[in-house]
């Protein structure tokens with residue numbers, strides 16, 4: 001099979017930097033273009049410290065043109081929600097498949113992206129967490145929620161570094177949605193203050209500080225006992241490997257479909 005040509009939007013960010021390096025180190029995938037709002041015109045290889053690659057950082061306002069000229073098969077996006085909401089439909093319109101890692105997308109933004117994927121007959125993976133370990137964590141919390149049912153109160157605690165823009169994390173929200181579905185529907189309560197008696201809710205709490213890569217704990221709390229299921233990310237590399245794996249996978253999938261990371265892993 002020919003090399004997958006992958007472009008990256010947010011190439012100069014923390015995740016973008018690592019994904020560029022991983023693409024260079026992975027067989028069967030090549031870096032076709034890089035986009036960001038900073039460092040435009042500079043060589044992305046020099047920005048991430050691997051030497052000249054002859055791939056300039058392009059402004060994302062030229063997205064469709066550069067994607068076509070670079071014969072890109074798949075666009076990997078790790079930026080901020082408003083940028084992804086604007087760029088993903090443009091890339092889909094240019095016939096390019098999508099890997100979306102950006103978190104904090106609203107339901108409306110996700111719907112618009114899904115409509116663009118269907119209309120333009122491309123394939124996409126949207127995941128709040130590309131780690132393989134988190135894929136297993138999601139399966140474990142689903143099982144626990146199905147076994148324990150409504151007799152147990154559920155609280156989710158997540159912790160991230162002090163530069164993270166959105167809260168709660170996309171992963172905490174995915175965990176809450178999985179548990180809510182398994183327990184027949186729950187309200188979400190974000191932190192608590194003042195008089196707030198507990199109802200049939202899932203409590204979601206966000207901690208921000210220092211350089212924490214990403215911790216997620218789900219507590220199932222009953223009378224006289226509790227179960228805690230926890231995932232702790234030690235390095236961003238866990239997301240990077242999954243995102244590049246998904247980029248190689250998505251190009252040969254049925255078009256007009258938005259996939260989850262669980263589809264990639266299966």
Ligand SMILES: NC(=O)c1ccc[n+]([C@@H]2O[C@H](COP(=O)([O-])OP(=O)(O)OC[C@H]3O[C@@H](n4cnc5c(N)ncnc54)[C@H](O)[C@@H]3O)[C@@H](O)[C@H]2O)c1
Nearest residue numbers: 010012013014015036037060079083101102103128129130
């Ligand atoms: N899904 C996952 O597995 C996963 C893992 C880690 C981080 N994330 C998410 O990925 C996103 C990026 O995280 P990060 O830590 O790399 O952030 P970051 O701030 O280090 O990088 C974001 C980059 O996007 C660029 N950018 C902003 N607006 C842009 C636009 N309109 N066009 C092009 N580029 C633009 C910024 O200049 C920056 O270089 C966040 O939403 C984060 O929550 C997801």
